[in-house]
């Protein structure tokens with residue numbers, strides 16, 4: 001016979017502090033096999049997007065790895081996939097950084113020189129932000 005459901009200390013409460021950003025009144029999020037945790041709406045939305053992205057990546061990798069094993073599996077001992085993926089991740093990150101740097105360099109070199117009106121506007125922006133930043137810096141140095 002089943003016992004009636006009761007709130008035991010092991011039962012997590014529906015609301016709690018967000019695990020990620022500590023916002024109040026976050027709701028329960030289940031991520032098996034991990035223990036349930038609380039996430040606020042913004043973190044909940046981000047986590048579900050990550051989960052969907054990870055699920056799609058895993059699905060793509062499974063198909064690719066299965067195809068690779070069907071071709072190379074008998075002649076090439078199965079490599080440490082974790083290490084292979086780690087190296088691939090590092091390589092992709094390096095390429096992404098290089099491409100970002102390349103784009104920035106191109107943007108800077110292809111930007112036309114500013115005209116007098118744009119120079120005046122840029123100087124006004126600098127002047128508007130300069131004073132509060134100097135005040136903040138002075139306050140920070142005062143508290144050293």
Ligand SMILES: [Zn+2]
Nearest residue numbers: 018021040043
């Ligand atoms: Zn949060």
